[in-house]
Amino acid sequence: MTAIRTDDLRKSYGDVDALAGLSLSIESGELYGLLGPNGAGKTTAMSVLTGQILADAGEAAVLGVDPESDPIGVRERVGILPEKESPPSFLTPREYFQFVGSVRGMDDDAVDERTETWAERLSFAEKLDTLSTDLSRGQQQKTMIAGAFLHEPAVVFIDEPLANLDPIVQERVKRFLTTYREAGNTVVVSTHNVEVAAELCSRVGIVNAGELVAEVEPAELDPDETLLDVFVENVDAGEEWKGDE
Numbered sequence: 001m002t003a004i005r006t007d008d009l010r011k012s013y014g015d016v017d018a019l020a021g022l023s024l025s026i027e028s029g030e031l032y033g034l035l036g037p038n039g040a041g042k043t044t045a046m047s048v049l050t051g052q053i054l055a056d057a058g059e060a061a062v063l064g065v066d067p068e069s070d071p072i073g074v075r076e077r078v079g080i081l082p083e084k085e086s087p088p089s090f091l092t093p094r095e096y097f098q099f100v101g102s103v104r105g106m107d108d109d110a111v112d113e114r115t116e117t118w119a120e121r122l123s124f125a126e127k128l129d130t131l132s133t134d135l136s137r138g139q140q141q142k143t144m145i146a147g148a149f150l151h152e153p154a155v156v157f158i159d160e161p162l163a164n165l166d167p168i169v170q171e172r173v174k175r176f177l178t179t180y181r182e183a184g185n186t187v188v189v190s191t192h193n194v195e196v197a198a199e200l201c202s203r204v205g206i207v208n209a210g211e212l213v214a215e216v217e218p219a220e221l222d223p224d225e226t227l228l229d230v231f232v233e234n235v236d237a238g239e240e241w242k243g244d245e
């Protein structure tokens, strides 16, 4: 079943074409990587798909729901981990999860149980009752990750999920994501990190200048080819910098 589809999606900011005809098709159960250079349009695509901004043209659907005509319907069905956001500074992680749980219609027992599971999974049980303003950047990131998955949505959009996490927790998040996808859920990961995309994703869409320029199944690459090779071949990095030579 197709979980996410975009067809010729376009979005401009003044004379910048953030999305210049992006067409994607992502099946249920994929851990799909959106890989692209800075400014490629990855965040814009995720924002359109999660009903946070409107496209200028083109079509999109998440689990069959159009994020333009029914943004609330989409947000009810998905989890979101935005790149730059932190949990509210005036809430503890436990209170943030209660807030997320109430918005997502979860019962209190389920919220309590998953709070404990996530605190153990990401090793931050001792911080559950600390105000978010007093958490480290990594502890805030752990809180945001847990918040995105708390209601176990069938589709989750995550932007640079491993940012600020130590290597042990990174491994746990990677293992969780793989298990989550194997259970039939769909995860879209936006990243610049080619190694993470190659290791984690079942399929990677390389986005450049608002368009899909290549799609790769990392497991199917020839032994003498890397995802970085495909990325470099398909992404125009502008004029070559020769100043440090």
Ligand SMILES: Nc1ncnc2c1ncn2[C@@H]1O[C@H](COP(=O)(O)OP(=O)(O)OP(=O)(O)O)[C@@H](O)[C@H]1O
Binding pocket: 013, 016, 017, 018, 036, 037, 038, 039, 040, 041, 042, 043, 044, 045, 192
């Ligand atoms: N609100 C905005 N106003 C003006 N320009 C914007 C706005 N949001 C994005 N852009 C521009 O649209 C283009 C795509 O931005 P976007 O954030 O989607 O890229 P990205 O692939 O997520 O980049 P990065 O990897 O650097 O986070 C960029 O050129 C950016 O400057």
